[in-house]
Amino acid sequence: MSRLSSRLLWLAAPVVLGTSVLAATSQKAAPKNPLALSFKTPSAVRGASLAGSCAGCHGKTGVSTKADIPSLAGQIPNYTQFQLAAFRAKLRPSNVMHQVAAKLSDQDIADLSAYYAAQAVGPAWKAEPAARARGQKLFVAGDPARNVIACAVCHGANGRGLNANHIASVTNLPPQYALAVLKEFHEAPSFGGIVPPETMRIALKPLTDRDLRDVATYISSMK
Structure with a gap:
């Protein structure tokens, strides 16, 4: 393994x-x-x-x-x-x-x-504007031509997740941590249909390294 x-x-x-x-x-x-x-x-x-x-x-x-x-x-x-x-x-x-x-x-x-x-989400991290814009597009709308699912479908447009479905909040996560988690799911083997990890793996699979960096940049600077 x-x-x-x-x-x-x-x-x-x-x-x-x-x-x-x-x-x-x-x-x-x-x-x-x-x-x-x-x-x-x-x-x-x-x-x-x-x-x-x-x-x-x-x-x-x-x-x-x-x-x-x-x-x-x-x-x-x-x-x-x-x-x-x-x-x-x-x-x-x-x-x-x-x-x-x-x-x-x-x-x-x-x-x-x-x-x-119950605590307020932290402030947005500084972000490079172009990377943030690319990440925002992927997060909000995905990229149908590449079978990229919009992150907002599960995490919400504001990234705050959904407690009832155990979907995590990703709003303003520290950028290096966000990127590390995205890469782990992107490179992971199949979870055999177990959700939510399998959903994350499938959603991230079409993304390139640049896409992952852009999404991490955006979610770290959402507010």
């Missing part, structure tokens, strides 16, 4: 494990799926008290100032819950995040996710 395949295999884990990804319950026994969470109503207030240790990397209120580290502010809660659960289970690679997430309970993950979802 290639290094890239190993890095992205965790995205298929919920289906392989055969249970719901984020089944929020209050009284049931802990699910066997390490990505399924059991928690009471999330508290953004409590999440704020937990977020202090995250600020060193992800920035105050989750707005990253580092081009290669994701912002968490404004991210849909389902997506943040999934990422933290995957890091805790050591299914998603990252030695630092493995150590951080290992200390979090299911309720901690839910509360942190609620806190970051």
Whole structure:
């Protein structure tokens, strides 16, 4: 298995494990799926008290100032819950995040996710105008002649995603991080029809390296 395949295999884990990804319950026994969470109503207030240790990397209120580290502010809660659960289970690679997430309970993950979802998305990153314009066209309209699907179809015209469908917000993501994620999906092997990762892989496959850079430039500078 290639290094890239190993890095992205965790995205298929919920289906392989055969249970719901984020089944929020209050009284049931802990699910066997390490990505399924059991928690009471999330508290953004409590999440704020937990977020202090995250600020060193992800920035105050989750707005990253580092081009290669994701912002968490404004991210849909389902997506943040999934990422933290995957890091805790050591299914998603990252030695630092493995150590951080290992200390979090299911309720901690839910509360942190609620806190970051309530924070304002960070400011737009500086962008080269021509690259941004090309990226905007691909994001909003796609390129039917090349079978390129518009990113806005799933992520929305404003890039804010959809919590009910576990579609992440991509608005103003740091540019290097955005490009790295786009390249991972672009170069990934098939996920065997598992959505949403397979949807991302298919949507990005027709894009060239320049296209990927342009899209990353645009989504990092949307607002």
